[in-house]
Amino acid sequence: MSFAAHITRAPDAFDKARADDVMSDIGEFAADVMHVLHGAAGCSPYLGDLMRSETDWLPEAFDDPAAALVAVNDAVRSSTTTDMHTVMRQAKRRTALLTALADLGGVWPLETVTQALTDFANTCVDHGIRTLVAAEIARGKLPGMGDEDAATSGGMCALAMGKMGAGELNYSSDIDLICLFDETRFDPDDYFDARAVFIRVTRRLTAILSDTKGGYVFRTDLRLRPDASVTPVCLSMETAERYYESVGRTWERAAYIKAAPSGGDVEAALRFLKTLDPFVWRKHLDFAAIQDAHDMRLRIRDHKGLGGALSLEGHDMKLGRGGIREIEFFTQTRQLIAGGRDPSLRVRGTGEGLTRLAAAGWISADAAATLYTHYKAHREIEHRLQMVNDAQTHTLPTDAEGFQRLACFTGQDINALRSELEARLEEVHALTEGFFTTDDPADDAPAWGNDITARWRTYPALRSDRGSAIFKRIGPDILSRLQKAAKPEEALVQFDAFLAGLPAGVQLFSLFEANPQLSQLIVDICATAPALAQYLSRNAGVFDAVIGGSFFGDWPGQDALKAELTANLDAAADYEAQLNAARRWMKEWHFRIGVHHLRGLIDADTAATQYADLAEAAIAALWPPVCAEFARKFGGLPGQGAVVLGMGSLGAARLNAESDLDLIVIYDADGVEASDGRRSLPTRTYYARLTQALVTALSAPMAEGRLYEVDMRLRPSGRQGPVATALQAFRDYQSNDAWTWEHLALTRARAVAGAAPLGQAVEDFRRTLLPAKGQGESVLQDVADMRARLAAAKPAQSVWDMKSGPGHLQDIELLAQTAALIAGSPATDTASQIAAGVAAGWLDAADAQALTAAARLLWQVQAAGRLLTAGVLDPDAIGEGGCRMVLRETGFDTMDALQEACTTACTRAAEVIDRMIGTGT
Numbered sequence: 001m002s003f004a005a006h007i008t009r010a011p012d013a014f015d016k017a018r019a020d021d022v023m024s025d026i027g028e029f030a031a032d033v034m035h036v037l038h039g040a041a042g043c044s045p046y047l048g049d050l051m052r053s054e055t056d057w058l059p060e061a062f063d064d065p066a067a068a069l070v071a072v073n074d075a076v077r078s079s080t081t082t083d084m085h086t087v088m089r090q091a092k093r094r095t096a097l098l099t100a101l102a103d104l105g106g107v108w109p110l111e112t113v114t115q116a117l118t119d120f121a122n123t124c125v126d127h128g129i130r131t132l133v134a135a136e137i138a139r140g141k142l143p144g145m146g147d148e149d150a151a152t153s154g155g156m157c158a159l160a161m162g163k164m165g166a167g168e169l170n171y172s173s174d175i176d177l178i179c180l181f182d183e184t185r186f187d188p189d190d191y192f193d194a195r196a197v198f199i200r201v202t203r204r205l206t207a208i209l210s211d212t213k214g215g216y217v218f219r220t221d222l223r224l225r226p227d228a229s230v231t232p233v234c235l236s237m238e239t240a241e242r243y244y245e246s247v248g249r250t251w252e253r254a255a256y257i258k259a260a261p262s263g264g265d266v267e268a269a270l271r272f273l274k275t276l277d278p279f280v281w282r283k284h285l286d287f288a289a290i291q292d293a294h295d296m297r298l299r300i301r302d303h304k305g306l307g308g309a310l311s312l313e314g315h316d317m318k319l320g321r322g323g324i325r326e327i328e329f330f331t332q333t334r335q336l337i338a339g340g341r342d343p344s345l346r347v348r349g350t351g352e353g354l355t356r357l358a359a360a361g362w363i364s365a366d367a368a369a370t371l372y373t374h375y376k377a378h379r380e381i382e383h384r385l386q387m388v389n390d391a392q393t394h395t396l397p398t399d400a401e402g403f404q405r406l407a408c409f410t411g412q413d414i415n416a417l418r419s420e421l422e423a424r425l426e427e428v429h430a431l432t433e434g435f436f437t438t439d440d441p442a443d444d445a446p447a448w449g450n451d452i453t454a455r456w457r458t459y460p461a462l463r464s465d466r467g468s469a470i471f472k473r474i475g476p477d478i479l480s481r482l483q484k485a486a487k488p489e490e491a492l493v494q495f496d497a498f499l500a501g502l503p504a505g506v507q508l509f510s511l512f513e514a515n516p517q518l519s520q521l522i523v524d525i526c527a528t529a530p531a532l533a534q535y536l537s538r539n540a541g542v543f544d545a546v547i548g549g550s551f552f553g554d555w556p557g558q559d560a561l562k563a564e565l566t567a568n569l570d571a572a573a574d575y576e577a578q579l580n581a582a583r584r585w586m587k588e589w590h591f592r593i594g595v596h597h598l599r600g601l602i603d604a605d606t607a608a609t610q611y612a613d614l615a616e617a618a619i620a621a622l623w624p625p626v627c628a629e630f631a632r633k634f635g636g637l638p639g640q641g642a643v644v645l646g647m648g649s650l651g652a653a654r655l656n657a658e659s660d661l662d663l664i665v666i667y668d669a670d671g672v673e674a675s676d677g678r679r680s681l682p683t684r685t686y687y688a689r690l691t692q693a694l695v696t697a698l699s700a701p702m703a704e705g706r707l708y709e710v711d712m713r714l715r716p717s718g719r720q721g722p723v724a725t726a727l728q729a730f731r732d733y734q735s736n737d738a739w740t741w742e743h744l745a746l747t748r749a750r751a752v753a754g755a756a757p758l759g760q761a762v763e764d765f766r767r768t769l770l771p772a773k774g775q776g777e778s779v780l781q782d783v784a785d786m787r788a789r790l791a792a793a794k795p796a797q798s799v800w801d802m803k804s805g806p807g808h809l810q811d812i813e814l815l816a817q818t819a820a821l822i823a824g825s826p827a828t829d830t831a832s833q834i835a836a837g838v839a840a841g842w843l844d845a846a847d848a849q850a851l852t853a854a855a856r857l858l859w860q861v862q863a864a865g866r867l868l869t870a871g872v873l874d875p876d877a878i879g880e881g882g883c884r885m886v887l888r889e890t891g892f893d894t895m896d897a898l899q900e901a902c903t904t905a906c907t908r909a910a911e912v913i914d915r916m917i918g919t920g921t
Helices: 016-026 031-043 044-055 058-061 065-077 086-103 111-137 147-155 190-208 237-247 250-257 266-275 290-303 324-338 350-359 365-387 401-410 414-436 463-481 489-499 506-514 516-529 530-538 542-549 558-571 573-599 602-634 683-701 729-737 740-746 756-773 779-793 809-823 830-839 845-869 876-888 897-918
Strands: 158-160 176-183 233-235 260-264 641-647 661-668 724-726 750-756
Touching: 016 044, 016 489, 031 086, 031 365, 031 401, 031 602, 058 065, 058 086, 065 086, 065 111, 086 266, 086 365, 086 661, 111 147, 111 176, 111 190, 111 876, 147 158, 147 190, 147 260, 147 266, 158 266, 158 530, 176 190, 176 237, 176 266, 176 530, 190 233, 190 779, 233 237, 233 558, 233 740, 233 809, 237 365, 250 324, 250 350, 260 266, 266 558, 324 350, 324 365, 324 414, 350 365, 365 401, 365 750, 401 414, 463 489, 463 506, 463 516, 489 516, 489 683, 506 516, 506 542, 506 729, 516 530, 516 542, 516 876, 530 573, 530 845, 530 876, 542 573, 558 573, 558 602, 558 661, 573 602, 573 845, 602 641, 602 661, 602 683, 602 750, 602 845, 641 683, 641 756, 661 683, 661 729, 661 756, 724 729, 729 740, 729 756, 740 779, 750 756, 779 809, 809 830, 809 845, 809 897, 830 845, 845 876, 845 897
Parallel strands: 176 233, 661 724
Antiparallel strands: 158 176, 158 260, 641 661, 641 750
16 A cells, blocks of 8 residues: 555645755655655654655655654564664654654555554564563573573553543554563562562663653653552562552543553463453442542642633643643443443443444444544544644644634634634534533432431441432432322432342442433332332342333243343352352342332232243353352252252243242252262262252352242152152152142143253153042142131231232132142132133133132232332332222222222132132041
């Protein structure tokens, strides 16, 4: 690719006499090339001098600019400790000249220009480290290292920070480096000797790059390292990691978005950056970073005196109003907020960052395109300011002559340039400023609820200065929303309980401040669902899901849920991290179902299915990691493996917001007597302990809480039986020894995880067993006795207890299971089991309709009660807002009418059940 063939623009000579003088010294080129050279020499004394010094090289460079820069970098890599200083400086001159001319002539876009400058910087850093460390090794100064270790620089590396890390180095830029070494490559006794060598190498490298004799290569800044005022210029990776884990700050997190290996042991650098992922990318949406970034911007503005209205004279294109830094902060802060949950946002470049944010829905595509267009234009202006005298400046001229030079440099009329600069700077400021600043409401909250709000300052969430300051800004808006609730006093009391239960407030309050729709959501919840509000005070992280994904989209289905959780578990660092990841994931989806039900987006039946989908996906995705962790200690699963059966409500695929899980584990050892692990276990013991490991994985309280309560009492022989049952023993027991109640339980058994062939074997046996056992003479009497025992053990708690009592849900489900058993039906859900009873001629169609209608109404009330109060529905506890939700769900006008309808439905259902089963003895 020749230079001349790709020229699209050219500067105009500001100083024509100087330009003519330079051109007389450098020979002839094509007319378009001469135009670019003439304009460059007439605008920049620095570039004019470079043209004179590199006259002999320019024809080669113009033939193929990309190849010319490759040769320049290769020359650096071939230099030695003896001539490195000289070679690097010639290479710098040639890189500076060619990139400037390619920029000015439009031969390369901005991205190619900045990447070329970055590549050259990386070449110098990498070659410098490798050469200097190799020299130390050759002198025997690096303990335990031989010639072969020179290839990896003895474990030393440099991280490029800022624009260098992002491949966006500007024309006359400092380079920001953090120099580290891998301490694990040295004996502990040699640590300090090795560190001294790497400190010496770092100092020599920066001296070579920064020495102004013959012209500097790069001004090098090492102050971004941890605690730079007291730490050496090269640190061990372990020291740096401990610093970031303990006292790392938001600006350092932002800096590491762009961090990239620059030289030395690149693999070690990549490993180190990976260890910092939890520091940089928080697992929750991190809106608290907004305030940190805003404070940082204000400090920079105050320090540099850059506040106030826009004035082009002397305006700082980097740090000033509407400048480059505002676009970078805008991009990086949003990456920090969401990058922990969305790895696609973890990119270094500003342009790519804006594109990814738009793709993820964090900003509009138009805003992303506009900001990047202005970013590129700002960077080109910055380059021309720096090209004049190779000065690290970002400041627009202060006089008319300076603006005229800049206008010539850009090939524009001075008035057009000024108008364009003003428009771009103001539009950038308008697009970015609103993200960092919020309206400052009145200091005083509305004069309402003062007896409650007066105690808020004593709550843990408001004890910190920062938490209190943020809440001071958002509190009036929340109180105003609460005041508009159907029953403001009730809503305020529930919000008070929510606030009191928060262990901390900064992160959540920042989330509310940046997303006012969340304030309305918490008000809605407090006005209707006390249990959900209480849940949120302990699990505020689930709010992330509302704005971090398709919270109000379509239900993805069980397969998609399992795939998503499996991907999350695969990405977790270890087993404990997997269990916590599963808990975070489940809570967010569980919260989504509750909110959708609360707001009427789904009904009770749909919520029941979704809760069941969620539970089954959680078990199915967790089972492989549980087995893998257990196998790591005790060997792989003996024989054909095991299957997890969902029983009860899970087997029927119908759960509510507070359901626990009834599970059975069945295994097939296939004659294998023991596991093959280094700590071998007898097969029976192996599967018993594996089952206990599964129960622990699901129910153990951890940092992220628990997944589900688990009940294993439906296994063969109940509490007295083993927690895992061999397939043949299961068959024998169910065929010969099981009680009728155990056959009834089996009517709702369903494989939810584990070995698919074994699950099919269990299902085949179940389908054979039920028809045989349903014909026994004692079935109805056994069921009647069981019904009587349940009635005595679990009487109704109140008129709103839809589960216990004659004709209530538990009674109807018992009838349905009996119908399935007598009919020999494989159906597992209540409605299908009742229909099977009709098909078998055991149950009358009118009775079946009464039972099914009662079950649906009672389920609607129970599901609402579990969501709103985490227990039996209590109209007094849920207040006016909760009652509205229940009435909307059931289609009644008043709670009295609903209660009467439930009583009538239960009475009718009880009559049917009494007639079909009896009341027992």
